[in-house]
Amino acid sequence: MKAIQVTNYGGPEAASVQSVDTPIKNKGDVLVSVIASSVNPVDIKHMTPGTVQEIDQFPMVLGWDIAGIVIEADKDSAFQAGDRVLALHPQGSWQQVVPVQENQLLKLPEDIDFIYGASIPLGTVTALQALRKLKIKQGETLLVTGALGSVGGYAIELAKQAKIPLAGLVRNKEQKKMCEDLFDVTMYVSDETIPAFTTVFDTAGILGRTEILQPQGRLITVSDDKVSLNVEKQALWTEHHFVRTNQEDLQTIVALFSKGKLHSRIEAVYSMNEIQEALKLASQSGNNGKIIIVF
Ligand SMILES: NC(=O)c1ccc[n+]([C@@H]2O[C@H](COP(=O)([O-])OP(=O)(O)OC[C@H]3O[C@@H](n4cnc5c(N)ncnc54)[C@H](OP(=O)(O)O)[C@@H]3O)[C@@H](O)[C@H]2O)c1
Incomplete structure (x- = not known):
């Protein structure tokens, strides 16, 4: 499978698409095929030395938001293959397949598409x-x-x-x-x-x-x-304040989106191969909405 890896501190040029082994699902995890994720300021900070979030281990996969489809889940899981899902997953969302702890996942309502979904969690x-x-x-x-x-x-x-x-x-x-x-x-x-x-x-x-x-x-x-x-x-x-993954909070949020009481704005959508352009845009001032990456 493909993953966006950051191989060094630096600007957009430090991120690139690489072939990596597909992760193995451990008990309690749900294996998710990531359809879309987003670029958040924290991702840029991870790539920048001297920030609170600087990375100390390379290569690193960034990304906190996931909208995707379940590939595999435990028999006793609340999720099953084919479910559309959403997660606040700190971190490692920028890859085609991610094992996600079940308590980070939520079913993505049919009225929210993957791109819009990926704008939501963080x-x-x-x-x-x-x-x-x-x-x-x-x-x-x-x-x-x-x-x-x-x-x-x-x-x-x-x-x-x-x-x-x-x-x-x-x-x-x-x-x-x-x-x-x-x-x-x-x-x-x-x-x-x-x-x-x-x-x-x-x-x-x-x-x-x-x-x-x-x-x-x-x-x-x-x-x-x-x-x-x-x-x-x-x-x-x-x-x-530092965010905590919380299924109930995400559920509250998704319900508000479904009722039309919360809205996202999407500034741009990029394919994973365009990660450097996405990071370039995210590093600039004046954006009006989330920058989405599609896998
Ligand atoms: N602690 C946590 O758990 C947590 C979680 C999520 C986010 N964060 C942090 O929260 C911050 C905001 O995140 P975000 O996703 O909302 O980022 P964002 O979408 O980029 O929004 C930041 C906004 O702040 C504006 N801004 C920056 N400096 C300003 C200034 N001096 N005067 C007026 N407006 C200013 C930016 O305007 P311009 O576009 O013109 O610069 C932009 O509209 C980031 O630092 C992020 O890392 C922390």
């Missing part, structure tokens, strides 16, 4: 879990930074449904217009004057601005950047 589950940790109460307000991004966009949609008074923060006027059209939510550009919110969900690594957080406010970030000392001093608490 961004949505991260948004859901981090938002939940903020425990926003009635009367509080929320600012989501990086609102046009994957995690930021899902956080906006989830918070809107929970009727939380919220606004988003984006990089420039063009993104502001796009986000206002998409979400019908107040948007601020980074260099504007921004009011103070009782809670901040940061996805953009904006962690040094005391004026956006009310005194004794709460801030959660999914970036790897450091919260500044001044923001730490002013806040009741700040936290770096």
